[in-house]
Amino acid sequence: MVISPMKTLQCLAGLLLMALAGHASATGSLRIAAAADLKFAMDEIAATFRQSHPDARVEVIYGSSGNFKAQIQQGAPFDLFFSADIAFPRELREAGLAASEVRPYATGRIVLWSGQTDASKLTLADLTSADYRKIAIANPTHAPYGKRAEEALRASGVWGKVEPRLVYGENIAQTAQFVQSGNAQIGIIALSLALNPELAGKGGMAGYYLIPDALHEPLEQGFIITRRAAGNPLARDFADFMDSTAARATMVRYGFVLPGEQRAIGP
Amino acid sequence: MLSANDLTAIWLTLKLATVVTGVLLLIGTPIAWWLARTRSWWKRPVAAIVALPLVLPPTVIGFYLLVAMGPYGPLGQLTEALGLGLLPFTFAGLVVASVIYSMPFVIQPLHNAFEAIGERPLEVAATLRAGPVDRFFSVAMPLARPGFITGAILGFAHTIGEFGVVLMIGGSIPGQTRVVSVQIYDHVQAFEYARAHWLAGALLVFSFLVLLALYAFNPSRRATWS
Incomplete structure (x- = not known):
């Protein structure tokens, strides 16, 4: 059987119409x-x-x-x-x-979280330790969680010491993923993400340090x-x-x- | 206008593209030569692997690299054992990623150029008692010059145009991994549209000039895309 180009075109047009109609009727x-x-x-x-x-x-x-x-x-x-x-x-x-x-x-609240150590024993001051070669936060220039992380680090007086080791996640989920994959040893992420089973169960490191909300804008x-x-x-x-x-x-x-x-x- | 951060990003991007192009010419030339000369069955899978970055989304490459170069991945354990530390969020990491990502853009033009030479000039050189190394450097390389130039320009330009892989493994560190494409993204995210326009416009003009140079250099043959 020979399928004419015209037939093919009609078929395609029909399919396209159906697709569009299906989309429009999806009340x-x-x-x-x-x-x-x-x-x-x-x-x-x-x-x-x-x-x-x-x-x-x-x-x-x-x-x-x-x-x-x-x-x-x-x-x-x-x-x-x-x-x-x-x-x-x-x-x-x-x-x-x-x-x-x-x-x-x-x-929202921000927490210190690590895939490798129990962060519940830590505070922001511990970030000055050289053990944390890369510290992940969300990008403070545009991500709300990153802005709050920067404020908290500044308020704790450690910003200058940790800044050279910061890596910036595009959003808070990518920031958490940098830490979860171990590429950053520690990071400041959303409490909502630290509490999710995927991260909380990671290597039994269920702990996180809840950063006092007095250190940053709400x-x-x-x-x-x-x-x-x-x-x-x-x-x-x-x-x-x-x-x-x-x-x-x-x-x-x-x-x-x-x-x-x-x-x-x-x- | 362009800020100091923008200039840092531009400088970093040019540095990355230069290093990557250099590395790719070094490792790509023997691979392309082998692909052009061999009759081995292995030519097919190797050519397919070289072409993979053309079709894979940057997310696939970025995801695999992030996991592989991390502390639990094979590459990460190797670099840690060698005392090099971990590659994600470093300039070296971007070089590795970009070499993979831009590989076909350098190797394929070289491969085509070597193939276009054919057997004859090499056989003639052999009758004049040129050894294999001499034949390569005195005959093949000069004849494949258009391929080298096309490959270098495309590899350079494509590395400058890289975004997705860098976004996934870069961490947007100023002066280290925040290349121009990421800097533009950050500007847009921060609603700094005026600054984004400056950088984006600069990149547009630059890319046009690079491609113009490519076509001006290669007027008779179409540029080898893939």
């Missing part, structure tokens, strides 16, 4: 942009949300909050934006790109429903779901301090 879908520190907590929360919305398609995309802000400004198709720095959703709201108030959902985190999701009922459902007992319990388990509450769980 009941929700695409969430979430800061990298939410990786494990949001996976769980989204899974619980799916149980009560079995027909909805809920996708979570993790990345750098600053990237997401820039992408949403350029019309990226996200319905909700959970930022590690509440300043980003505030700016989007001021620019008229939000369909909700900016809702604070948590305060890592206040907030989310918005984006303008494009103004008419998406699922977005509002999910936003409300963040206040549910289940979602709040998950957030607390991953070391986030909830709005109106006081402390993170200790080691």
Whole structure:
């Protein structure tokens, strides 16, 4: 049988139309942009949300909050934006790109963590030891967790001594991965990541040192429903779901301090 | 305008590209020569391995290198045993990564150039009692000159254009691993669009000039991409 080019073209056009139609008809879908520190907590929360919305398609995309802000400004198709720095959703709201108030959902904490030694016995002053040839923090020029790490190191008076040995993760998840792979001996990462099973179980080194939050500005985190999701009922459902007992319990388990509450769980 | 940090990044990038091009010409020439002359069955898998970085995403190379060069990986244990320390987050680490990443861009033009010489000039040289080493340096190398120039330019340019692998194993250390592409990324992440524009524009003009030089040098033959 000879397949004519015309037939092939028609087939392709048909497939393309089907693909487009399938995309357009996918009502009941929700695409969430979430800061990298939410990786494990949001996976769980989204899974619980799916149980009560079995027909909805809920996708979570993790990345750098600053990237997401820039992408949403350029019309990226996200319905909700959970930022590690509440300043980003505030700016989007001021620019008229939000369909909700900016809702604070948590305060993040930073910890000293190592894949090789039990960091719970350490403090920031110990970072001056030459044993730590590479110390990972998130990039302070743009990553919220990196900014707080730099502030804490400066407030402890060790910045000058540790700076030559710093390596900078693109976001907090990459920072944790630098430490987990052993390429950096120690690092300052999000408590939420140190508490996840992948890292906590690593070589039995479950320990971490919770860096006192007096040493840095608070890592206040907030989310918005984006303008494009103004008419998406699922977005509002999910936003409300963040206040549910289940979602709040998950957030607390991953070391986030909830709005109106006081402390993170200790080691 | 370009800041002191930007200039550091530019200098670092040029240094990296120069070292990588030099290393690749040194190790690539014998590999390309062997590929062009051999009748061994092994030619096929070796040629395929050389071409792999063309098709592999930088994440694959970056991920493998990070794990392999880390303290639990074979390369990392070797470098530690040799007292060299660990390669990730170092300039040497970037050189290793870039040599792998830019390998086909140097070896393939050399391979093609050596093949284009054919048997005849070498046989003629042999009848004039030129030994194998003499034949290579006095006959093959001068005849393959376009291949060397194409390979050097492409290897240099491609190393400058590297981003993904560096992002995964570099750690963005100023003066050591923060190359221009990463510096631009950091500017964009920090919403410093004006500074990103300066560097990105500089890279655009530079890359255009490099490719222009390549085509100007090689007007009759199309540049050998792969």
